[in-house]
Amino acid sequence: MSFLRHIRACNAYDFSAYRPFEVEGVRVGWVRHDLSDELPDVDPGFVSTPERLTLAPEVGDFEARSAVIAHAAEYLVERGTVAKLRNEFYPVLPRWGDEPLARIDRAAVTPFGVTAYGLHVNGFVRRPDGGIDLWIGRRAQDRTVAPGQLDNLIAGGQPIGLTLAENLVKEAHEEAGIGPDLITRAVPVGAITYLMDCAAGLKPDTLFLYDLELDPDFEPRNTDGEVEEYTRWPLEEVAESVRTTDRWKFNVNLVLIDFMIRHGFLTPEHPEYLDLVTGLRRVW
Numbered sequence: 001m002s003f004l005r006h007i008r009a010c011n012a013y014d015f016s017a018y019r020p021f022e023v024e025g026v027r028v029g030w031v032r033h034d035l036s037d038e039l040p041d042v043d044p045g046f047v048s049t050p051e052r053l054t055l056a057p058e059v060g061d062f063e064a065r066s067a068v069i070a071h072a073a074e075y076l077v078e079r080g081t082v083a084k085l086r087n088e089f090y091p092v093l094p095r096w097g098d099e100p101l102a103r104i105d106r107a108a109v110t111p112f113g114v115t116a117y118g119l120h121v122n123g124f125v126r127r128p129d130g131g132i133d134l135w136i137g138r139r140a141q142d143r144t145v146a147p148g149q150l151d152n153l154i155a156g157g158q159p160i161g162l163t164l165a166e167n168l169v170k171e172a173h174e175e176a177g178i179g180p181d182l183i184t185r186a187v188p189v190g191a192i193t194y195l196m197d198c199a200a201g202l203k204p205d206t207l208f209l210y211d212l213e214l215d216p217d218f219e220p221r222n223t224d225g226e227v228e229e230y231t232r233w234p235l236e237e238v239a240e241s242v243r244t245t246d247r248w249k250f251n252v253n254l255v256l257i258d259f260m261i262r263h264g265f266l267t268p269e270h271p272e273y274l275d276l277v278t279g280l281r282r283v284w
Contacts, residue, residue, distance in 0.1 A: 001244045004272045006253035007279035010194035018202055020052045021112055023065060023101045026094045030113030030202045035081070043071045065092075065102035073108035081200055082107040083144070090116055091160040096206065103160050113202035116157060119168060120255045121186055121210045123153030123176070123220070125232065132235040132263060134256075135220055137175070137227040139249065146249035150241075151227070153212070153220060154178070155252070164208060176230070177221030186210040189262060192254050192280045204284065209255060211262075235265055254280060 019036050021029035031039075036053040039046040045059045045068035059068055069092070076082045086107045091100035092114055109116045123135040135153040139146055156171035158164065168186060172178040189211050195204045220230045233241075239260055242253050258280055260266040266273060 002272060003243055003253075003257050003266070004275050004279070006242070006250070006257065007194070007276065010196050010250060010254060011279065011282060013195050013197045013202060017197070018113060019050070021114075022052050022054045023092065026101075028092050028094060028101060028114060030204075031111070032201060035079075035111060035201075038079075039072055039075075042075045043068050046072070062100065062102060066104075069102055069104050069108065069112070072112075073105045076108055076111055081111050088157070089160050090114070090157065100160055106157060106159075110198060110203050111201040113204065115204045115206060117206050117208065118155065118157045119164060119171065119208045119210065120152045120252070121154035121168070121172070121212050122255065122259045123212045123214050123218075124235075124259075125214050125216055125218070127234075132265075133232045134235060134238050134259075135176075135214070135218075136231055136233050136238070137220075137222070138229050138231075140226050140228045143226065148228070149252075150248045151252050152255055153230070155255075158208075168210065174224040175220075175222060175227060177223050183212070186212040190258070192258055193282050194251065194254060195282060195284050205251065207251065207255065209258060211259070235260070235263070239265060 018030035018032055020027045021031045031053050036048045039053065040048050045056050047054045047056050055065060055068060059065055073085055077084060085105045088106045089103040090106055090109055092102040092104050093100055104112060104114055125133045127133060137151040137153060139149050139151050141147045154171050154175045156167065158167055169180050169183055172183040187210060189209050191206055191208045193206050238256060241247055242256050257276055261277060
């Protein structure tokens, strides 16, 4: 067993199964060939060729694009590609920092291969012996993704219409009962990327990472029902569990590997070190 297997699992994909999805001449996603061929019959706003899926020229503004994509999202439910829509919307971006070209239901993000952004917070406590403990959540059993698996203290997708700072405050309250004053102590420490095939399509994800040092007497409290329980783990036990088990939500493994590297737990002496460092941040 190894740490590197998690990075490899999160970067297993085959571009030949997809064609680019372009808006205004810019690639914003990847769609499987069969779905791409079907979409013009679902909505005439789509134009499909063997080379790419695009929107028709008359679909020329944010609201028009969003309406065509929303129609396709309903079809994805009828088709059985997704179980249901989420009524939570993500931005369709050429790249981070650009103005959104459209909005898309969270459930349709993967079938369209649109880059999804999110944030993960490592909540940690420094022990008197100099070691580090991490607060770990266990996901509720009714979660669509990774039910019952282990997770970071705080994690959530980045919806359209919120800044990262605003989303951080929202997720901190909902997931761990943390108020604005405490969460402002969270330090942004970078981002990780991965690209993986899954049943619904292609996931090119970017996660913005934060470290939040907490007082020894802090106790998280879930308020939205998405977390079954929180426990505090020594980093040594976290590392062993990540290395030898599959108990963690797939992308949380990557967040924790990054934490171990940055805090000096995984050092250049580890035989996987360079592959881990370079594998956490891929450009495609």
